[in-house]
Amino acid sequence: MLVYEIMQGEKRIIAGVYHLSKKLGRHFALQDISIQLANGEFAFLVGPSGAGKSTLLRMMYMDDIPDSGQVIMGSYVSTRIKRSTIPQLRRKIGIVFQNFRLLEDRTVFENVALAMKVAGTGLTEIKSEMADILTRVGLYHKRYEFPGSLSGGEQQRVAIARAVANKPAILLADEPTGNLDPIVTREILELLFRINSSGTAVLMATHDVELVRSFGQRIIYLQDGKIIKDKEMLFRGNLRDSISDSQVDHRARKFTDHRIGEDGNGTRRG
Numbered sequence: 001m002l003v004y005e006i007m008q009g010e011k012r013i014i015a016g017v018y019h020l021s022k023k024l025g026r027h028f029a030l031q032d033i034s035i036q037l038a039n040g041e042f043a044f045l046v047g048p049s050g051a052g053k054s055t056l057l058r059m060m061y062m063d064d065i066p067d068s069g070q071v072i073m074g075s076y077v078s079t080r081i082k083r084s085t086i087p088q089l090r091r092k093i094g095i096v097f098q099n100f101r102l103l104e105d106r107t108v109f110e111n112v113a114l115a116m117k118v119a120g121t122g123l124t125e126i127k128s129e130m131a132d133i134l135t136r137v138g139l140y141h142k143r144y145e146f147p148g149s150l151s152g153g154e155q156q157r158v159a160i161a162r163a164v165a166n167k168p169a170i171l172l173a174d175e176p177t178g179n180l181d182p183i184v185t186r187e188i189l190e191l192l193f194r195i196n197s198s199g200t201a202v203l204m205a206t207h208d209v210e211l212v213r214s215f216g217q218r219i220i221y222l223q224d225g226k227i228i229k230d231k232e233m234l235f236r237g238n239l240r241d242s243i244s245d246s247q248v249d250h251r252a253r254k255f256t257d258h259r260i261g262e263d264g265n266g267t268r269r270g
Contacts, residue, residue, distance in 0.1 A: 011038045014169050014201060015060065020069035022055060028225045029055045033069070035220060035230065037203060039169065042196045044212040045205040047222035053205035056222070057172050060203075061095055062086050074169070091119045094163030094171035094200070098178040100155045102147040102162075108134065109143040112162045119166045129165075137161045137191060153184035157191065164195055171195065173204040177211075185211070 013036045020033040030052045037043060045053050058064040059071055062078055071078035076089045102111050112133060116126045134140040137157040147155050156176055163171055173192065177185040189211075196202045206212060212219060221229040 014039050014074060016072045017060065018070045020059060020066045022066050031225045033227055037170065037201050040199055040201055042202045043218040043220055045203055045220050045222060046209050046212060048207055051222045052225040053222055054174050057174050057205055060172055061090055061093060091166060092168060094168040096159050096163045096173040096176045098175040100159045102155055102158055104147050107144050107146055108139055108158050111158055112165050115162045116165050133161050133165050152180055153187060156188055160191060164200060168200060170201040173202065175205055
């Protein structure tokens with residue numbers, strides 16, 4: 001398992017989106033989007049349905065290709081990454097969806113274990129870590145149950161456990177509370193905050209502006225494919241001037257978070 005430490009007060013940019021644009025037909029789904037996320041940060045991506053939130057997250061885990069601009073996740077650069085390398089990236093970040101995407105014919109234990117197995121974790125280590133992982137999300141007592149017997153909130157907890165099982169540097173959550181009632185929504189948010197407090201950066205997309213305003217976290221407002229407000233901009237200066245091709249190469253080499261872009265022996269990949 002990859003080892004990760006954050007020095008108190010140290011901030012490093014571990015994910016960046018630079019002048020990203022994407023058209024769907026004649027209309028822009030995203031237009032000139034630029035954001036950066038630091039290690040250990042928690043940020044909400046807020047906007048109405050159709051604002052481009054899901055499209056932006058898909059760009060970040062490289063499930064879709066922008067028409068222009070770049071995504072940098074650790075040492076992975078969207079304009080240079082090989083298609084065969086994308087699965088490596090996705091094993092190093094956590095992704096949570098609104099509709100859970102659990103395997104219905106696998107138990108809770110098996111759903112989470114599969115993510116670890118795909119990442120190269122051995123069975124002995126999976127078994128030794130599973131108690132801690134499922135206890136953190138409050139589901140160790142239901143480890144042998146199937147998704148169909150769980151409530152919506154419990155299924156989302158399994159999905160979150162699966163997403164963080166490999167200790168990702170960043171968790172991307174796409175409307176993870178969209179299908180849940182207000183009480184369960186609060187419980188899921190509290191779980192995400194606990195995960196964040198352990199060092200994992202979280203970017204959570206939601207349409208519920210009123211819900212997130214009370215938490216005091218960074219809020220990135222997206223509307224009609226554009227960022228209209230970013231509560232805490234990490235970058236100061238002219239982004240466009242800073243990301244020439246040579247600068248992108250330089251940034252990629254500088255992104256040295258140990259849980260994105262390196263294997264267990266500290267060897268750079270991607």
